[in-house]
Amino acid sequence: MAIVTEPAAAGTATSQVGSAQAAETIDGFHLVIEALKLNGIDTVFGLPGIPITDLTRMIQGAGMRMIAFRHEQNAGYAASIAGFLTQKPGICLTVSAPGFLNGLTALAHATTNCFPMILISGSSEREIVDLQQGDYEEMDQLAIAKPLCKAAFRVLHAEDIGVGIARAIRAAVSGRPGGVYLDFPAKLFAQAIDAAAGKASLIKVVDAAPKQIPSQDAVKRAIDLLKGAKKPLIVLGKGAAYAQCDADIRALVEKTGIPYLAMSMAKGILPDTHDQAAGAARSFVLPEADVVLLIGARLNWLLSHGKGKTWGGAGHKSWGAQKFIQVDISPQEADSNVRIDAPVVGDIGSCVSALLAAAGAGWAKPPAEWTGAINERKTKNVAKMAETLAKDPSPMNFHSALNVVRDIVKANPDAILVNEGANALDFTRSIVDMYKPRKRIDVGTWGIMGIGMGYCVAAAVTTKQQVIAIEGDSAFGFSGMEVETICRYDLPVCIVVMNNNGVYKGTDVDPTGRDPAPTVFVKGARYDKVIEAFGGVGVNATTPAELRKSIEEAIRSRKPTLINAVIDETAGTESGRITSLNPTAKKKA
Ligand code: ADP
Ligand code: TZD
Ligand code: MG
Numbered sequence: 001m002a003i004v005t006e007p008a009a010a011g012t013a014t015s016q017v018g019s020a021q022a023a024e025t026i027d028g029f030h031l032v033i034e035a036l037k038l039n040g041i042d043t044v045f046g047l048p049g050i051p052i053t054d055l056t057r058m059i060q061g062a063g064m065r066m067i068a069f070r071h072e073q074n075a076g077y078a079a080s081i082a083g084f085l086t087q088k089p090g091i092c093l094t095v096s097a098p099g100f101l102n103g104l105t106a107l108a109h110a111t112t113n114c115f116p117m118i119l120i121s122g123s124s125e126r127e128i129v130d131l132q133q134g135d136y137e138e139m140d141q142l143a144i145a146k147p148l149c150k151a152a153f154r155v156l157h158a159e160d161i162g163v164g165i166a167r168a169i170r171a172a173v174s175g176r177p178g179g180v181y182l183d184f185p186a187k188l189f190a191q192a193i194d195a196a197a198g199k200a201s202l203i204k205v206v207d208a209a210p211k212q213i214p215s216q217d218a219v220k221r222a223i224d225l226l227k228g229a230k231k232p233l234i235v236l237g238k239g240a241a242y243a244q245c246d247a248d249i250r251a252l253v254e255k256t257g258i259p260y261l262a263m264s265m266a267k268g269i270l271p272d273t274h275d276q277a278a279g280a281a282r283s284f285v286l287p288e289a290d291v292v293l294l295i296g297a298r299l300n301w302l303l304s305h306g307k308g309k310t311w312g313g314a315g316h317k318s319w320g321a322q323k324f325i326q327v328d329i330s331p332q333e334a335d336s337n338v339r340i341d342a343p344v345v346g347d348i349g350s351c352v353s354a355l356l357a358a359a360g361a362g363w364a365k366p367p368a369e370w371t372g373a374i375n376e377r378k379t380k381n382v383a384k385m386a387e388t389l390a391k392d393p394s395p396m397n398f399h400s401a402l403n404v405v406r407d408i409v410k411a412n413p414d415a416i417l418v419n420e421g422a423n424a425l426d427f428t429r430s431i432v433d434m435y436k437p438r439k440r441i442d443v444g445t446w447g448i449m450g451i452g453m454g455y456c457v458a459a460a461v462t463t464k465q466q467v468i469a470i471e472g473d474s475a476f477g478f479s480g481m482e483v484e485t486i487c488r489y490d491l492p493v494c495i496v497v498m499n500n501n502g503v504y505k506g507t508d509v510d511p512t513g514r515d516p517a518p519t520v521f522v523k524g525a526r527y528d529k530v531i532e533a534f535g536g537v538g539v540n541a542t543t544p545a546e547l548r549k550s551i552e553e554a555i556r557s558r559k560p561t562l563i564n565a566v567i568d569e570t571a572g573t574e575s576g577r578i579t580s581l582n583p584t585a586k587k588k589a
Contacts, residue, residue: 024195028158028188029055031198032120033062035165036091038204043067043082043461045075045454046093050136051122051186056093067461067489069454070481072099076106076119077454077479080179081441082462083116084242084265087209089172089180090117090458096124096186097139106454108148110179113444114239116172119145120182122189126156145181154183158191162202173209176330177242212329214346214354222293222325222342223358229291229323231370232258233278235303238265238444239296239328243348246437249295252356257365259285259374263297264442268434279430280385281377287312288373293325296348299337300445301581306338327351389431396544397571398427401498404548405470406432412466412555416441416459420452421472422576423505424498428470447578450478452495457482460491466555467493473521474503480530486560487534494554494561496547497527504576506569523569531562539563 026034032055036044043065048056060066069075072094079090090110094103100121110117121141128135145152151171155164164182172180193201226232234256240249250270253260259278262269270277278285286303287310297303304310312318325342326334334340344351365371389403405428409417413435419428419442434440441455452471459467476497486493500506501523508517528538539550541563554561579585 025192026158026195026198027190027192028161028184029058029190031158031161031193031202032165032184032189033059033064034199035162035202037062037064038202039165039169039208041088041091044091044093045069045078045082045458046091046120047072047075047095047099049095049099051189052093052095052184055122055189059093065461067457067485069457069485071479072102073105073450074454074457074479074482074485076103076117077109077451078458078461079119080106080110080113080115080117081451081455082458083110083172083177084113084238084441085438085459085462087116087173087242087244089169090115092117092119094119094121095137096122096141097137099137100139100141100145104145104148105450107145107179107181109444109446109448109451111149112446114177114242115179116177117179118168118172118182119149119179120184123154123183123185125187126185142181142183145183148179149181150176150178152181152183154185155188156185158188158193158198159201161188166203166205169205169208175209175212176328177209209347211350212346214327214344214351216354218342218344219351219354219358222327222344222355225291225323225325225342226256226258226293226359227364230367231288231290232256232293232366233285233289233291234258234260234293234295235263235297236260236266236269236295237263237297240348241266241269241296241438243296244437245349245352248349248352248356252352252359255356255359256363257371258293259366259371261285263302264429265438265440265444266297267429267440269437271435272433273435276371278374278378280381281374283310284377285374286310287316287318288370289322290318291323291325293327295327295352298328298333298445299324299326302445327355385431392544393568395542395566395568396547397568398423398498399431400544401496401547401565401567402427402431402470404544404551405468405496408548408551408555409433409468410435412468413439415439415466415468415555416463418442418452418455418459418467418469419471420449420475421470421498422474422503422578423500423572424470424472424475426576432470449475452476453479453482453486456493456495457485457489457491460486460493461489465492466558467491468551468555469493469495471495471497472503473497473499473501473525473527476527477521480527483531483536483560483562484534487531487536491560492555492558494551494563495531496551496563496565498565498567499525499527500567500572501525501569504574505572524566526564528562528564531560534560536560536562540566542566 082090299306
């Protein structure tokens with residue numbers, strides 16, 4: 001297999017000497033780089049090895065950022081969230097078979113979460129793979145990737161690299177965004193073609209994510225339903241955050257006066273402290289609402305599929321009477337769980353501005369009984385929460401520690417909050433208010449553990465903002481080795497490990513007395529020591545005051561920091577907020 005070991009002059013054509021007429025040529029490596037650059041892609045996340053080591057060097061040599069990770073899954077998660085934050089496909093670059101498979105989880109995650117991402121993997125010799133003759137890292141990667149992504153392409157000829165990358169970009173960002181797989185066999189990189197023909201073969205994608213204008217009928221149907229509502233509710237999902245039409249969403253919410261709920265990663269599109277925010281009265285508004293306008297949120301498990309007890313359940317007065325309006329770019333999303341009375345299909349920017357225009361002047365705000373009842377619940381719940389937050393138990397619990405984080409995020413609203421764990425996730429989501437769009441990134445649609453450090457790296461690299469990660473101790477373990485990456489690139493990331501000695505809590509025991517329980521880790525572990533190994537700042541915090549001081553110092557210095565926050569090991573609950581999904585709980589129900 002032809003592997004160029006000496007990187008050629010970055011980003012330029014190479015000269016082939018020795019032939020009768022010295023022809024300017026360009027190889028596959030450079031065509032890939034030029035195609036990415038031409039399309040405004042300036043960062044690649046990945047991990048080197050055969051056959052892409054030289055590509056990673058040349059990417060760097062060409063002035064792009066090549067962020068090298070310790071495990072491809074974390075590079076993949078980084079790419080997926082870079083896609084969410086920037087609307088450009090995040091690129092993850094891996095080696096063949098095992099590297100590809102390590103990246104694949106992230107590709108599937110991107111697809112599930114509707115994040116635009118392209119996984120580019122080098123692959124082995126086609127002829128050997130297809131005859132299953134046992135090549136180095138042999139695997140039919142394209143076939144394996146297909147069911148897990150929106151589209152998958154293989155490029156065999158250097159002159160097709162431009163088309164391959166253009167198609168991958170279009171597939172990732174148009175319509176419902178998602179993951180795309182690009183298979184580049186090793187041979188492709190060394191193929192040299194005429195430089196002029198090579199350059200001419202590259203495609204700058206025009207209008208990669210075309211607007212999709214909703215039909216007038218659909219908009220009118222939705223507005224008529226909303227106008228007739230006595231207890232309307234808006235639910236904002238991460239599709240609304242992705243769409244980057246924050247001002248119009250705010251205008252629609254404020255013009256109509258309709259209370260709204262923000263799904264986890266939609267928090268901050270409007271500040272959580274907004275008058276119309278109904279998050280603190282969630283269990284009241286979901287069953288009570290008569291018309292629900294979903295904007296970029298699916299009625300999946302996170303919204304209890306739009307039915308059952310969360311929404312009132314059989315016997316409740318709203319049973320079967322609730323009406324749904326769903327704004328989504330996917331025409332197939334409506335009716336996936338319950339009847340959607342008014343689907344509005346289009347991109348959220350176009351749909352929201354059409355709804356705003358159709359709402360017209362003189363919109364009657366929702367009845368005061370509805371907004372008043374919500375405010376009453378909110379006030380009560382907020383007061384109850386304030387009481388809990390004011391307590392200062394020893395050891396710290398999730399509340400006393402997160403009270404500190406809440407203050408710090410309020411004082412630093414531009415910081416990006418990364419969050420994973422079970423209790424560490426659920427408590428952070430409900431306690432820490434967000435003030436700006438796309439500042440909260442978390443476990444997403446799958447409730448996946450392991451996104452933490454990849455998200456931190458991508459958030460810091462793509463936005464240059466301070467990153468604060470609130471991590472369960474189990475959650476952190478999935479990607480913990482990437483603290484080396486964070487230190488190596490000297491990123492402004494402050495990781496807080498909420499250390500309660502285990503998964504959910506640290507109190508389980510093996511009934512036979514032989515081994516540690518499956519949910520329990522080394523007691524009193526010092527995660528802060530991990531970052532010290534790489535020159536970062538480690539702090540062991542046992543009180544809210546210590547925690548506050550160390551996060552503030554991390555933000556001031558912008559140094560990579562890991563704080564081991566010692567949390568009462570009895571404080572959590574099994575599975576956090578989703579205990580009911582455990583099979584044992586289901587059996588009892
Ligand atoms: P959440 O988990 O926050 O409830 P989901 O991931 O379930 O959000 O839903 C996001 C929805 O947003 C998806 O159905 C997706 O098709 C949609 N979506 C994503 N981007 C856009 C866009 N630009 N315009 C319209 N809909 C979008
Ligand atoms: N593996 C993957 C990839 N994702 C998962 N969601 C899980 C396993 C199961 N799981 C959860 O859903 S939360 C969690 C696991 C292992 C860890 C919870 O422990 P934690 O958080 O220390 O991160 P708390 O604060 O102790 O609850
Ligand atoms: Mg834990």
